[in-house]
Amino acid sequence: MAEKPRLKLPKEAKKGDIIEIKTLIPHIMESGQRKDKDGKTIPRKIINKFTAEFNGKPVFSATIEPAVAANPYLQFTAKVEESGTFKFSWTDDDGTVTTAEEQITVA
Amino acid sequence: MRKLTRRAALAVGASGVALTVVGWGSDARAAAKEAADEVAKFTGGKTAEQGKISIELPEIAENGNTVPLTVSVNAPMTADNYVSDVLVVSEGNPNPGMITFHFTPLSGKAEAQTRIRLAATQNIVVVAKTSGGQFYIGQKQVKVTIGGCGG
């Protein structure tokens, strides 16, 4: 599966609009509750944190547990007053942080 | 991490067959207690008021592996009075914690959607905290379907 996160948000908006943002990152979200065929617990490996910033200011974040489905999906809103850049980050249990950015023009 | 206890783990992933869930009943009551503890930890023991929270879940989830959940809180989202955190808790999974959403005034709305794992038919509890330290609580039952041909 491709490792790149998937993003969906408008390219343009009007000042003061509340826009909808959809994000998904391909990830197995190994719960730490499954056993392999020898009865050994498969270690937990999940995305445990997601953050969204706009022009450096926090917009939305989530603390994630193994109860979130594989390929974690998050949809939320943002109120935009100016043009700028959204920056998203996903933190893996192993410390890896994946980031993605998207521009929006606000008129 | 809470240790994995009585309830069967969610069987998720590459293996072929769907969910295995064994042992219900007294375990369900224990799970409800764990969920209540989780809520108390979040509120610091303060009373949460019923209402203002809407929870969207399918009436019957086609399986427990990826169930769409939308939570919204009908409360102001201004710079000095906004919903800051929303806790989602399971009363029927191996662990009660599911996800916590953190909002800011820039969020515009206290509304988020994700996809969750459910070990079985159960209640989902949602608690919202405002910047002013108020708490609201809501809950909804979701059924997870039972397959036709058995194991």
Next chain:
Amino acid sequence: MTRSGIVAGGLAVAAVIVASALLFTNGVSAQSAKRAPQLETKDDASARPWKRYAGWPARDEAKFNTLGNLASPPPPTAPRKLSAPIDGDAKKGAELVADRNRGGSCLACHTMGPAGGAALPGNVGPDLSELGNAGREDEWLFNYVYDARVYNPDTVMPPWGGHGIFNDQEIGDIVVFLKTLKSPAPYKTELDNPDKRPAPVEKRDNLDPIENPGMWAVDKAQELWKQKSSIGFSCNTCHSEPKETFKTWAASMPKWEPRLNKVLGVEEFVTRHTKATTGDVWLMETDENRAMAVYLRYLANGTPIAIDTSSADSKAAIERGKALSQRKVGELNFACTDCHGKSANHWIRGQWLGEPKGQFDHFPTWRTSLLAIWDIRQRFQWCQVNIRDDELPPDAKEYGDLEIYLASQNDGLKLNVPGIRH
């Protein structure tokens, strides 16, 4: 050999010669021999020996009919006589009728009062919640559960005793339990009642990569398309404009293939054509094969399914597929048509039984319960394993016949791939 002439190199040329030779022996005209795509025709298109997928139940059902052979014991000719009234345990019976390890057991098809907590029972068979008021004899009840064909040859009910799923003692326990049933089921919610439960409606946008993780296949296939094989060829060598070239092609599949004397679906075609041209080996049910099959059908999305139903060979294959769809197979003794014909649009426990129409246009499909893409052959295989039967390898000719019959029932529906289902 104009088109194949593009492909240089000894191996490919040799394959062309072999293919042509076979065409002539099968009496196909030289004209169509020129146009027929190259296919590798000697090897199997899926792994041999075929090994059941990891995580699927490991059961040996060799005693029962499969789509490939007949083995099941014959139905009884007369009811069994009971020497004494049944002495059974109603409590055990109540557990057995909801036992998830007995092929879904009775609750899959019947509501039975409080059994199984009255949680999401099915309605393929009648509600038996008040059967205890009907005054049925022990012997009649016993024989009905043991092998209902003795009273009703057309029943879809599994021969629970005849096929050894329950023993005599267990059937006795079930009979004693059935006689205790005297009032309607205590449903906890309206949704538990199969007659009131709303049929599922699929509303997700399956072509939105954020909605359907199965869209990975479309990305992967586009990489594979240009990936050069060890002899230096790729799909792109001959098909540099796939979006144009394959705008409708997949809607004409599956198709009778005279060189192999069987029906080929997109998946087997990919294996055989790739092997004959680029030399890559993309066996059925590998990620490469799934990705290409999804992509080729994706390119034809929106095209109404229109397979050849008029040639003599296609007609014969469709007739064979129809006959196979009516064959009782496996320990549970179900034919495809038992669930997806006679009992379609009913609930089997908490799952909705669909009609054949609408079960093909979205394959290969992403399965949210398994986090995997399944093609139609794997779906056939799972249905069989699930009803306690042995599956065939995915390139079995029987599945080809079944696929072309299913496709004929989906004629006119627009392709919509990859689908997304539970």
